[in-house]
Amino acid sequence: MEVWTLSTSTGSGYHHGDLRAALLDSALELLDTEGPGELSLRAVARHAGVSPNAPYRHYRDKEALLAALATRGFTELGEHLAAVAPGEAPDAEVIAMACAAVDYALDHPGVYRLMFGQACSSHPDTIAASDATIAVVAERIAAIAEPERREPLRIGIWALVHGLSTLLLDERLGTPTRAETGALVETVVRTMLGAGPERPDGKSAAG
Structure with a gap:
């Protein structure tokens, strides 16, 4: 069973369900508000409320995340x-x-x-x-x-x-x-x- 470590840096933490979709939702929000230049896997993890390493389970780097978006x-x-x-x-x-x-x-x-x-x-x-x-x-x-x-x-x-x-x-x-x-x-x-x-x-x- 996969277990994801929740971050305490945001009040809107990820709790259950589809982590990939949750990461994309967070990335989309950051993309619209901050632009692609400020988007990073660590920023997306922080926004989604998961550990910094969690996004790498689905996206090897920022380019892969942008392509998914x-x-x-x-x-x-x-x-x-x-x-x-x-x-x-x-x-x-x-x-x-x-x-x-x-x-x-x-x-x-x-x-x-x-x-x-x-x-x-x-x-x-x-x-x-x-x-x-x-x-x-x-x-x-x-x-x-x-x-x-x-x-x-x-x-x-x-x-x-x-x-x-x-x-x-x-x-x-x-x-x-x-x-x-x-x-x-x-x-x-x-x-x-x-x-x-x-x-x-x-x-x-x-x-």
Whole structure:
């Protein structure tokens, strides 16, 4: 039976259950508040309330911990995208997925930046989780676009959503409310899809 030594440095000590998940939860909190530069296995152990050596049971070093965080991030993002209900109109479904992706980035700024950072880009688990998330997007696009448009459309939407998320996180677009952000994402995606905005004569820009 595994026994973990609890630290007395924090009041929120780990008591039982899944240590790996508890360490990731603690690392995620530290990542969002302190940034990756301040993240260490000892800091995560202290935050989780376990002995300094406990994290090494699951993560050999900081890079392994960061990769696990990025992997979980892509997995969660994929789940958010997969949960978007099919829309009556194809454009509506793509817009809903774009909004879900931007919302995830704004809710989890630390892990989102990590997911697309160079440090985790070559880890096999992170690559697999990223590919699975991209597959969710590709599957939805395949249902609404002709074969020759699917790959360019997937790349365009992915780049657009990531660009908007980064600009919003960096406050390059001001500090809009979530409602304003949703409206912005919808307008930009519609414009990229050629479904809007409407021209002064009332016709779609695609018409």
